[in-house]
Amino acid sequence: MPEKTLVDAPAIALRGVTKKFRSRKGKELIAVDNVTLEVSAGTIAGVIGYSGAGKSTLVRLINGLEKVDDGQVLIDGEDISAAGERQLRRVRGEIGMIFQQFNLFASRTVAGNVEYPLKVAGMPRAERADRAAELLNFVGIGDKSKQYPQQLSGGQKQRVGIARALATNPKILLADEATSALDPDTTTEILALLRRVNQEFGTTIVVITHEMDVVREICDHVAVLDDGNLAEHGKVYDVFSEPSSPITRRLVRSAIGDIPTDAVLARLRSRHQGRLLTVAIREFDSDAGDVTAYFAVPGVSASVIFGGITELSRRPIGSLTFAVQGPDAEVDRVIERLRGLTTVTEHHLTDKPLAGEA
Numbered sequence: 001m002p003e004k005t006l007v008d009a010p011a012i013a014l015r016g017v018t019k020k021f022r023s024r025k026g027k028e029l030i031a032v033d034n035v036t037l038e039v040s041a042g043t044i045a046g047v048i049g050y051s052g053a054g055k056s057t058l059v060r061l062i063n064g065l066e067k068v069d070d071g072q073v074l075i076d077g078e079d080i081s082a083a084g085e086r087q088l089r090r091v092r093g094e095i096g097m098i099f100q101q102f103n104l105f106a107s108r109t110v111a112g113n114v115e116y117p118l119k120v121a122g123m124p125r126a127e128r129a130d131r132a133a134e135l136l137n138f139v140g141i142g143d144k145s146k147q148y149p150q151q152l153s154g155g156q157k158q159r160v161g162i163a164r165a166l167a168t169n170p171k172i173l174l175a176d177e178a179t180s181a182l183d184p185d186t187t188t189e190i191l192a193l194l195r196r197v198n199q200e201f202g203t204t205i206v207v208i209t210h211e212m213d214v215v216r217e218i219c220d221h222v223a224v225l226d227d228g229n230l231a232e233h234g235k236v237y238d239v240f241s242e243p244s245s246p247i248t249r250r251l252v253r254s255a256i257g258d259i260p261t262d263a264v265l266a267r268l269r270s271r272h273q274g275r276l277l278t279v280a281i282r283e284f285d286s287d288a289g290d291v292t293a294y295f296a297v298p299g300v301s302a303s304v305i306f307g308g309i310t311e312l313s314r315r316p317i318g319s320l321t322f323a324v325q326g327p328d329a330e331v332d333r334v335i336e337r338l339r340g341l342t343t344v345t346e347h348h349l350t351d352k353p354l355a356g357e358a
């Protein structure tokens with residue numbers, strides 16, 4: 001018997017999930033390591049990580065294509081970790097998938113692709129055709145129904161993929177690097193379409209990506225995977241404005257480009273006098289938030305020499321790097337006061353030298 005569905009159960013819950021593989025040489029590899037995570041119904045969650053972090057394995061565990069070695073996977077409160085084929089097939093009916101390479105049938109028309117899962121589900125032909133037409137209109141390619149996938153652009157192919165994934169009205173949609181093969185404008189359009197799917201049908205969406213911009217554009221929550229481990233998770237703004245793990249800091253740095261790399265720091269140091277400070281900018285309470293005002297102290301002068309501020313979840317995020325001159329005791333006091341507001345990193349001259357430099 002399937003486990004009773006819990007009231008208010010999250011759409012997806014992973015509890016201490018571990019998945020191991022064996023390499024050809026017999027070495028054990030932990031692809032997903034003791035991950036505990038919940039995705040609330042009706043939200044859009046991002047799972048982000050670099051290549052090999054375990055993202056695709058996580059997706060395959062959620063849709064039951066892989067079995068956990070340890071822990072539990074619950075879909076709508078139902079434990080599928082030890083499910084048999086019949087139970088899995090039923091649960092998979094609640095989960096739609098879209099892929100980086102679209103995975104469309106080349107020999108079927110656009111409408112034929114969308115109708116396919118309905119055919120498998122035994123829906124009569126006329127009903128299938130109506131449903132496909134309705135979905136293709138929804139994704140904005142109602143006029144392409146008789147064409148074949150190879151006649152479509154990447155963005156149009158992904159629209160077919162989305163229509164097909166939605167055909168059986170799944171509660172959950174898993175998007176595995178669904179925009180990674182698309183250009184930036186098309187990516188924005190497809191993400192906007194996913195947002196509409198979420199809003200109009202209440203579909204819970206899990207977006208698997210290595211790009212922070214994707215998370216930034218549509219996700220409510222984000223989980224950061226690093227080498228199979230859950231590095232951190234939470235609301236997108238909270239995770240990215242105050243990253244607690246090195247991997248998240250790296251993702252933020254590469255997406256916003258506001259934090260100087262070692263090479264940039266070396267150049268800044270050769271061009272500017274004084275101590276170099278990077279001050280994190282986020283949404284600050286009250287009017288105490290003007291970071292430049294903290295440097296308005298007699299004997300201290302500061303100039304902005306690097307940085308950037310952008311928006312995330314409609315709130316400011318970024319950092320500014322200052323070159324600060326003045327007596328050490330005064331500058332120390334400025335830093336201390338600023339640290340009452342935000343994260344301040346001082347780049348000491350003793351920082352590790354650049355690779356290849358003495």
Ligand SMILES: Nc1ncnc2c1ncn2[C@@H]1O[C@H](COP(=O)(O)OP(=O)(O)OP(=O)(O)O)[C@@H](O)[C@H]1O
Pocket residue numbers: 021022023029030031049050051052053054055056057058210
């Ligand atoms: N079937 C398998 N057999 C052996 N090792 C596997 C298998 N599937 C995944 N792995 C290994 O598990 C680790 C995680 O792989 P996974 O594909 O989940 O990562 P990913 O984050 O999706 O990376 P990418 O974005 O490159 O696909 C990798 O080291 C990978 O080589």
